[in-house]
Amino acid sequence: MELQVIKTQNPKTKPAFDQLGFGKYFTDHMFMMTYTEGTGWHDAKICEYGPLAISPAAQVFHYGQATFEGMKAYRDENDNVTLFRPLDNFERMNRSNDRLCMPAIDKEFVLNALEQLLMIEKEWIPNLKDTSLYIRPFMIATESSLGVKVSSEYIFMIILSPVGSYYAEGLQPTSIYVEDTYVRAMDGGTGEAKCAGNYATSLKPYKKAKDMGYSQVLFLDGKERKYVEEVGTSNAFFVIDGKLYTSPLKGTILPGITRDSVIKVAQMKGIEVVEEALAIDYIFEVAKEGRLDEAFASGTAAVISPIGKLAYEDDVVIINEGKIGDMAQMLYDTITGIQTGRLDDPFGWVKEVK
DSSP states (O other): OOEEEEOSSOOOOOOOOOOOOOSOOSEEEEEEEEEEEEEEEEEEEEEEOOOOOOTTOOOOOHHHEEEOOOEEEEEEETTTTTEEEEHHHHHHHHHHHHHHHOOOOOHHHHHHHHHHHHHGGGSSSSSSSSOOOEEEEEEEEOOOOSSOOOSSEEEEEEEEEEEOOSSSTTTEEEEEEEEESSSSTTTSSSSSSSBEEEEHHHHHHHHHHHTOOOEEEEEEOOTTOOOOOTTTTEEEEEEETTEEOOOOOSSSSOOOOHHHHHHHHHTTTTOOOOOOOOBHEEEHHHTTOOOEEEEEEEEEEEEEEEEEEEETTEEESSSSSSSSOOHHHHHHHHHHHHHTSSSSSSTTOOOEEE
């Protein structure tokens, strides 16, 4: 499949890189390609960023076949453009696509297209501290049909957005509300897929938490409402007695790329990592005993987000005096250092874009 490049004749004015926020601005160009059953992927192109023209009966609007990923591009200290574990993201997207009966993408072809797109948009990549170019690959079902079935047509796209910190707090610890009514996923569901529906179902509890003054939601398991699963947009970690704990990958939480990076960096540093189900009651128990040293969430958008306050039912605990912990800081510094080229990459995670 050939890749057509059509550059815009009307470039936008770029925003101030010290006032980006998250996901507010979009670059001049995007990548897209189309899938038709019996033909496969075709019409791959880099073109001007703009609206889509699809049928009101497109199946994505009615039956929810939509998957996406989140990645980032950086400028290193030599002004090279780098990506962090891009093939892992595209591999995970294919697993999500399989769960929703959507077609696989050719990872190498799409990565090459992304690299070409990044070279065209290089001046959109900010170089200030804690900034990056957020990359959003996504796929939607576009067949015009109101019958419940697997779509025969899809669009895959990549759009780009220069961003600052995901949370307004930055690396300042966030406050998290433990949701005990609504759940994010059940055994046998789509919890491990990065699909739009998972995030739609999290909006009501997220709004509930925001209305109560909290930054995010920590979900419990769907069966017993007892065990910690994940934060609304990221994986959760707890440091108890010096050991790093996180929920196991058992089909109900997202297998985060940053989660995996946290685990590997921690192990490299000699920290014991334990993947096991943690009861929320146990978390509050060890917190009151002074054994919960730290808590934080991990994800592509924020990388590491320290948790300073945790609320569950009528109980509230302050973690590490509401300050970022040493382990969270080390993990943030190490992972972002590798991503931006400030530190060596012993894992081979970083890909230079050429």
